[in-house]
Amino acid sequence: MAKKPAPKAVKKKEAASPGNVNKMVVIGLMLAVVPFSLPSCMVLVAGMLPTLGAYLGEKGDDRYAFLCVGGLNLAALVPYLFGMWFGVHSIDEATDLLTESGMLLWSYMAASVGWLIYKAMPPIISGWLAMNTHKRINGLRSAQKKLVEDWGTGVIPHGLQAPPAKK
């Protein structure tokens, strides 16, 4: 029996999956930008460290923390970046910003708020959904109770129990 040839096409596909391609494109673009915008990159890299931490710290498919943290993190950095772009865009200026505690403080605080939002949102959503479900069930139970009030327990089909009395 002849030995089956290895599935080369599959290997090629794995190598060129869309996720990997995207990553490589982004990294390539970022690296391409570095020579022209080193001061901005310095600020961004240092300021966005919490976002990078959030991205690397989460496991599994559902990784959303970096988006939440990153959004707010970036929001705190944007005024400084714009200050550089519309002012002095130099490595000194970038170094000054990084050495002054204000920018990093703001950006890291914003990132913390992002984290807080990210941690607080699931229980809030879960509570809201549960409340909504109970509201709908209570509405239906009330309708059943009204039917029993109007027609007596005979209205309850055989095998079912009467709706519980309101506490």
Place this chain on the structure above:
Amino acid sequence: MADEEDLHQETVTPIPAASGLPGMLRDRYTVQSAHPIYELSTQYADAFMAEDRKEPNRRLFALVCRQGIPSRMSVMRTIKGLSYLGLMQLVEWGPMLWPLAGRQSMTLIYEMPLGKRLMTDLRDEFQKLQEHEISRRVVEPMVAVLKEFTAKGVTHRGIRPTNMFFMDDRGDRIALGDCASSPPGIDQPAVFEPIPSAMCHPLTRGTGTETDDLYSLGATLAVLMIGKLPTAHMDDETILRNKLEYGSYATIVGDNRMPLAIIELLRGLLCDDVQQRWTVDLLDMWVQGRRMTPVQPKREKRAARAFPFQGRDYLTGRELAAAFARHWEAAVATVLEGKLELWLRRAVEDKEKAEAVADQVRMAVTATSEKDAAENIMLARVLMMLDPTAPIRYKGFGAMPEGIGSALAVLMAKQADTKMLVEMIRRDIFKNYYEVQGADRDDPLVESSFREIRNQISQMGLGFGLERALYELNDSLPCQSPLVGEAYVVDIKELLPGLNAYGAVNGDAKQWPCDRHIAAFIGARARSDVDRNLAALNDSDKNKAMMALLNMLAVFQYRLGPESLPGLAGWVAKLASTMVEGYNSREKRKEFEGILPKLAKRGSVVEIYQVLDDPNAKEKDSNDFAWAQAQYMAAEEAIKRIESQDEDVMSGSDKIGKQVAAVTGILVGMLVITIVVIMKVW
């Protein structure tokens, strides 16, 4: 046959213990229940002292009829107030609340006789009346009475020495006693009854005609002339046999010598041929002094050869028929053997009758089902052919068709066996009777009513059966239901007030205001056709049956009144409440619960019926209920669906929360960038 002892003697069954409370008739006549008069009581009515509140000196007594015995209301209506020397005056009559019975009883107020009965026992001997006395003291007054009776179309049917009274102290005035408190002829011994009537069971003699009264008068006169009853030692069967064999005159008078004028009178009155018997007018002529040739009755053609049966020889069909009736089983066998046909053909030479008998035998022999019944019917028909003047005889029981009703009433009141009467009605014996009687005695009305009764008796539900026959055959019988309480309900318009009085005290949601007697009474007395409603009373659906009853009661209240019947309406409302429970809708029930007590208070059965009679309401209620059930089920399923979805949603809520947080972060970032851009550019 009825107890002979009872018929010989005017004995009465003991009167219930006196309660002391008097009865009051028409707010005028007080009947003293504590003062019974045993010597004036009859078999079916108890006598008590009575007083007229307007004329306290008037000497009166009351006859209070026993429960369930049909009294002769038409006779009471006719003779009330009649004042004749020869008649004990009926002063007043009507239903009266009688403490001893605990309900209303028919009561007759009569003038009190000052003397005794002519005879208290038919075996007594007494000072016989003379020829001149009998005409003045008995015949003349009786003629006046019988003329009045004949003119008014009623009969007495109780003429006998034991029912005649000396009305004054001196014993001059002799008068006939009561004839209305019990069915006609019921107390008459066979000797005082003409042959056909004597052949009947005493309960089934029927109203009869004036000729029956004249016969009884003739027999009574014979006794008065002789000073005793010559046949007192004989039983009814022997008397009847002698009457058939020797004739009534010879049987009653016997060897006793009579003045010629009296012989003429007695022969005229005791003639066994009804066509030849004296009428009241002929009797009146005799009283006036006109003398006639004594009647010589035509005798039935005698056979050339006797028919031997049960140890005796019979020469006429009439005598043989009577013997057959006495020995029923043996007679069936004899007739089936064809001996009778042969005798009729050869000895009597009546080929037509022989053929008719042969036809009847053939029908009985070829009957495929109920062989016994067919043979009994055959013999009954043969007896009718042999003696067309005789009553119906069935298994030895003799009855006039018009006497069946009173017999049924008495037997039912005594809770005795009614099987024989029911069998006679079921077998349609009466139809055969009228066929044999021919056009002369044919009564299509009675015949058709028996046909209807036969149909009704074969149905066993409420409104039919024996009770229906009871009321159909007894116009004056009050409703026997305990549900009318103490009321005496003879007419349909008296029914609702009776039920109303009972309902006010005893109205119960478990008991309908209708039982077998009330339903049968309604069926017999309602002028409109209620049979469809009566049939509905027996519907297995209780609500339908209830609505049928309510419909009848409402129609009676609407048509006959009274406008307000709070007792009955309250009773009906209680029953209706159980019917209302049949509604599923609580709202509808509340609506009824609110309105029914108001209508009950108003006493309107009509309005209660109108409220309940909504044929679409019940259907709508059922449909709406089914819809509500479906709604309930749908809600239940929705709840289950939500609950099962909820678990999935809750398990994914973490991811949703994270997504929301991510979107929030991005939005905040974009918002800030936008604001900064705007601020820097402008």
